[in-house]
Amino acid sequence: MFLFLEERTKRVDHEPTAEERLEAKRWSWKRWPEYDFVPSGVLRLRIADLDHTGIRTTWSDGKGQRIGHCLSDFIAGLFKAAAAIKRRRVERLEQEKRRREEAEQRMAPSPGSWWTTLSTPGGPHPVASPAANASTRTSRLRRR
Incomplete structure (x- = not known):
C-alpha cells in the first residue's frame, strides 16, 4: 500500500x-x-x-x-x-494451497492404474509403460 x-x-x-x-x-x-x-x-x-x-x-x-x-x-x-489487503492475502494463500493440493492429487497414481499395478510386488509384467506392455502382448500373439 x-x-x-x-x-x-x-x-x-x-x-x-x-x-x-x-x-x-x-x-x-x-x-x-x-x-x-x-x-x-x-x-x-x-x-x-x-x-x-x-x-x-x-x-x-x-x-x-x-x-x-x-x-x-x-x-x-x-x-x-x-484489513482488505490482509483479507486478500489470506484468500490468495488459501487458493494457492488448494491449487497445490489439487495438483498433488492429479499427480498421485490412482488405485488400479498401470503404474500402481507395475509397482506392486508380483505385478503382472515388469515393464515401464502401458505401450511397452501392449507391445509385449502383441509380439506373444504373433509367435503363436
Whole structure:
C-alpha cells in the first residue's frame, strides 16, 4: 500500500525569459518548454494499490472542505485498507494451497492404474509403460 500527498497543478503557456531567448538565438537547436505547471493549492491524499476493494481511496480539498478536516476519515480509510489487503492475502494463500493440493492429487497414481499395478510386488509384467506392455502382448500373439 502506498500513500500519496499530491497538489494539483494548472497548465499555463510558457513565457520565455530573456535568458531563454538569448540562448535560442545563440544555439538554433535550443528550445524552451511550451507549458509551465503552476501549483493550484488544492491538495489530495491518496491510497494507491487498492484495486476493486470498494474502499474510498482519495480525499481532496474542495469548495466545502479542506483536507485538514478529512484526516480522521483518511486514517479510518487506512485501517480499512490494511484489513482488505490482509483479507486478500489470506484468500490468495488459501487458493494457492488448494491449487497445490489439487495438483498433488492429479499427480498421485490412482488405485488400479498401470503404474500402481507395475509397482506392486508380483505385478503382472515388469515393464515401464502401458505401450511397452501392449507391445509385449502383441509380439506373444504373433509367435503363436
